[in-house]
Amino acid sequence: MTSHENMQTAEVNLHQKRGKLIAVCSAKGGIGRTTLTVNLAVALIKKNFSVAILDGDFQFGDVNLAMDLKTSLTIKEVVEGMGSIDEHSLANYLAVHESGVRVLSAPERPEFADLVTNEAVTKIVDVMVAGHDYVVVDTPVGLNEQAIQFIERADQILVVTNLEMASLKNTKLLLETLDILGLRSRARTIINRANMESVIKATDAAKILAVENPIYIANDFQICSQSINLGVPFVIKHGKSEAAKSVFKMAELISSESGAITAKKTKKSHSPFGKWFSKK
Ligand SMILES: Nc1ncnc2c1ncn2[C@@H]1O[C@H](COP(=O)(O)OP(=O)(O)OP(=O)(O)O)[C@@H](O)[C@H]1O
Ligand SMILES: [Mg+2]
Numbered sequence: 001m002t003s004h005e006n007m008q009t010a011e012v013n014l015h016q017k018r019g020k021l022i023a024v025c026s027a028k029g030g031i032g033r034t035t036l037t038v039n040l041a042v043a044l045i046k047k048n049f050s051v052a053i054l055d056g057d058f059q060f061g062d063v064n065l066a067m068d069l070k071t072s073l074t075i076k077e078v079v080e081g082m083g084s085i086d087e088h089s090l091a092n093y094l095a096v097h098e099s100g101v102r103v104l105s106a107p108e109r110p111e112f113a114d115l116v117t118n119e120a121v122t123k124i125v126d127v128m129v130a131g132h133d134y135v136v137v138d139t140p141v142g143l144n145e146q147a148i149q150f151i152e153r154a155d156q157i158l159v160v161t162n163l164e165m166a167s168l169k170n171t172k173l174l175l176e177t178l179d180i181l182g183l184r185s186r187a188r189t190i191i192n193r194a195n196m197e198s199v200i201k202a203t204d205a206a207k208i209l210a211v212e213n214p215i216y217i218a219n220d221f222q223i224c225s226q227s228i229n230l231g232v233p234f235v236i237k238h239g240k241s242e243a244a245k246s247v248f249k250m251a252e253l254i255s256s257e258s259g260a261i262t263a264k265k266t267k268k269s270h271s272p273f274g275k276w277f278s279k280k
Contacts, residue, residue, distance in 0.1 A: 019050075019133045021125065022254065023154035027170035029141040031160050032192040035224055036217065036247070037138040038066045040158075041101045042233045043244075043251035049133035052094065052102040054125065056137040056150050058113035061106025063138055064095070068231025069103055071095040076107040079120045087131045090124065099236065104128065118149055125153060134255075143177060151178075156254060157187040158215075161205070163198040168208050175209060190250070193219035215250045218242035 024037045037053060045051045055061035058075065073093045078085060094102040104124070107113055128135045137154070139147040151157055157178065161171040171189070178184045189209060194202040194216035206214050220234075220243040227234040235244045 019129045019131070019135060020155040021129050021150070021153055022134060022136045022156045022158060023056075023139050023147075023150040024136060024158045024160060025139040025147055025151055025174075026141060026160040026167075027143075027174040028161075028164075028167045031162055031167060032190075032217070032224075033141075033160055034062055034066050034138050035228060036158070036160060036190065036192065036250075037136050038063060038101075038233045039227075039235045039244070039247045040251055040254070041134070041136045042097075042099045042235045043247050044134050044136075044255065045100050046235070046248075047251060047255060049255065050131075051100070051134045051136065052104065052128050052132045054104045054128060054135055054137045054150075055106040056146060057140040058106050058116050058146060059110040059140070061138065063103055064105050065231060066228050067097050067101070067103060067233065069095045069097060069105070071103075071105055072108070074105040074107045074112075075116055075121075075124065076112045078104070078124060079116050082120055082123070085123065085127065087127050090127050091131070099233070102132070113146075118145070121149055122153075125150075143174065152181075152183065154186060156257075157183065158190050158254075159187050160190045160192050161209070162191070162193045163196060163200045163202065163205050165200065168200070168205055172209055175211070188254075189214040190217060191215070192217045193221075194246075195219050215246075215253065217246045217250070 024033045026033050041051045041053050053063055055063040064071065078090065078093045094104055096102055107116065125135070137150045139150045159171060159174060161167045175184065175187065178187050189211040191202050191205050191214045196219040202216055220241055223234050223238050223241050223243055234241060235247055238244055
């Protein structure tokens with residue numbers, strides 16, 4: 001399929017079902033959130049799940065770039081047509097990647113981010129989750145209001161770090177914050193580039209973070225950077241690479257654990273972050 005054909009919006013029939021929301025977050029930028037979001041989504045679809053990505057970085061989202069999707073329909077256009085959004089009409093705004101992953105893109109320009117209200121995001125997430133087995137959100141860096149609205153609603157929170165001390169220090173703070181807020185049981189730590197050359201080894205990182213079962217993703221700068229620059233997730237073209245193998249393993253783990261994690265999830269009547277941020 002050509003990238004032009006990829007531009008076609010979805011003419012999909014979304015079924016009513018409750019899927020899982022996966023928030024991919026990190027305390028530091030440039031750590032691999034987008035790389036892992038797109039590759040995890042494709043790995044899950046290869047396991048015959050229906051999968052959508054929500055590019056949650058409304059200012060500088062680059063999921064489209066990472067998947068070579070060109071579409072003029074973004075979450076901004078969804079919000080503008082909000083009155084009539086349901087699972088059927090939302091499908092028209094989703095770009096379809098050749099793998100079958102459906103993508104709701106971030107606005108084309110950073111100044112449009114403010115048009116996307118929390119209320120609209122809540123409705124959009126509900127509709128997307130109702131129509132797919134998995135919705136993977138590439139969240140903006142850190143714990144700003146936008147990231148938090150996804151994190152607190154997620155069935156699984158993937159906290160991505162690497163072996164650099166600054167990342168580990170901030171990841172530890174992020175994990176502690178999730179703990180304080182009662183969200184830690186849904187969080188899974190991903191140590192990206194786990195075998196990169198570093199004075200800190202992956203096992204030391206796990207100890208520093210006090211996490212028992214982190215998911216390790218192999219380091220492969222050439223394949224990852226080529227993949228993101230060409231817009232082809234490496235699990236497609238380099239399925240046998242160490243990076244792809246670790247993503248497939250992660251998809252297996254996540255899909256086998258998601259039932260248990262959701263079952264453990266306690267429904268809260270109000271946002272634990274409410275005291276930090278006033279909702280729009
Ligand atoms: N497992 C990996 N091995 C080697 N390089 C990687 C790996 N994962 C990501 N990278 C590289 O790290 C860089 C940043 O990745 P990416 O854009 O996915 O990070 P990000 O957290 O989404 O960044 P941003 O904060 O800018 O959104 C890219 O050049 C990517 O190729
Ligand atoms: Mg990114």
